[in-house]
Amino acid sequence: MKEFELIQTYFAGRGPKRKDVILGVGDDAALTKVPQDQLLVVATDTMVENVHFFPDSSPRSIGHRALAVNLSDFAAMGAEPAWASVALTIPEINEEWLQGFSDGLFEIADYYNVQIIGGDTTRGPLSVTISLKGFVTEEKALKRSGAKAGDWICVTGQLGASALAVKSKIDGFKLDNPYLRNIEQRFNFPSARLAAGQVLRHAATSAIDVSDGFLQDLQHILTASNMSAELYIDKLPIDENVLASVDRLEAERLALTGGEDYELIFTVPEEKKGYIEQNATAMGIKFTKVGQIRKSGQGIKMLKNGECYTDVITSGYQHFGNE
Numbered sequence: 001m002k003e004f005e006l007i008q009t010y011f012a013g014r015g016p017k018r019k020d021v022i023l024g025v026g027d028d029a030a031l032t033k034v035p036q037d038q039l040l041v042v043a044t045d046t047m048v049e050n051v052h053f054f055p056d057s058s059p060r061s062i063g064h065r066a067l068a069v070n071l072s073d074f075a076a077m078g079a080e081p082a083w084a085s086v087a088l089t090i091p092e093i094n095e096e097w098l099q100g101f102s103d104g105l106f107e108i109a110d111y112y113n114v115q116i117i118g119g120d121t122t123r124g125p126l127s128v129t130i131s132l133k134g135f136v137t138e139e140k141a142l143k144r145s146g147a148k149a150g151d152w153i154c155v156t157g158q159l160g161a162s163a164l165a166v167k168s169k170i171d172g173f174k175l176d177n178p179y180l181r182n183i184e185q186r187f188n189f190p191s192a193r194l195a196a197g198q199v200l201r202h203a204a205t206s207a208i209d210v211s212d213g214f215l216q217d218l219q220h221i222l223t224a225s226n227m228s229a230e231l232y233i234d235k236l237p238i239d240e241n242v243l244a245s246v247d248r249l250e251a252e253r254l255a256l257t258g259g260e261d262y263e264l265i266f267t268v269p270e271e272k273k274g275y276i277e278q279n280a281t282a283m284g285i286k287f288t289k290v291g292q293i294r295k296s297g298q299g300i301k302m303l304k305n306g307e308c309y310t311d312v313i314t315s316g317y318q319h320f321g322n323e
């Protein structure tokens with residue numbers, strides 16, 4: 001099978017057909033229309049075997065995650081996704097693998113109405129790069145730099161599951177079913193909090209997605225906003241499968257430093273909290289208040305039941321290939 005045939009078989013003509021795509025796969029480049037009053041948003045992410053996914057990861061999961069991580073960055077910007085291009089490097093043409101990979105990719109592309117408008121295939125060690133494009137208006141774009149003293153620090157969903165999935169795989173740590181199944185599902189098929197991002201862009205002062213680990217990603221907001229923070233460890237929304245599988249201290253460590261949860265950390269002033277609560281509830285989005293932005297001091301001060309707390313290992317998440 002040649003490159004042309006491969007693209008025809010697994011990628012061309014699949015997925016949503018958007019009206020704003022003038023020319024998709026099949027020419028030297030794609031042509032698209034950006035709405036007049038919006039900014040073009042671009043995010044790019046590479047996933048490499050043994051660094052971002054295990055050699056025995058299912059191709060469907062690899063296809064899903066490659067787009068999900070970009071969608072998560074869009075969620076954190078309050079942006080709306082539209083088009084993606086895919087650069088795929090594969091060691092050999094394996095039709096079963098390509099079928100699974102493209103199925104996983106198009107399942108999530110269909111769900112979020114993202115059209116694949118082009119890409120490239122090359123032979124080499126397995127790696128996937130996706131560049132996602134879309135829109136947001138200039139005044140609504142969520143940045144890391146807007147957090148103000150007094151703002152609440154909140155996080156969507158629950159933390160720690162992906163980190164435990166990686167730990168159980170690397171350490172051969174045995175987990176009971178169905179906890180193991182739930183945790184592996186979180187790691188292999190993460191959701192992107194796009195609906196939350198759309199609500200937040202009307203009220204949050206800053207946002208970031210949890211890719212490197214909660215503490216490390218919160219620190220990015222603090223650095224960009226030139227602020228510090230107080231964090232209430234007893235308020236952390238830890239995944240219930242994690243709480244059921246490891247002791248409390250380890251669960252806290254995984255929730256604080258584990259990566260790839262793809263939840264959103266955001267900051268919101270007291271007077272806008274009601275707006276987010278109302279809209280999030282209406283849309284079935286869960287979030288938890290876990291701390292507050294401070295002007296004085298440095299970095300993140302952790303408190304547990306009102307007392308200073310430093311028992312957890314606070315180093316950020318490293319991709320497992322680098323550990």
Ligand SMILES: [Mg+2]
Nearest residue numbers: 073076209211
């Ligand atoms: Mg990000």
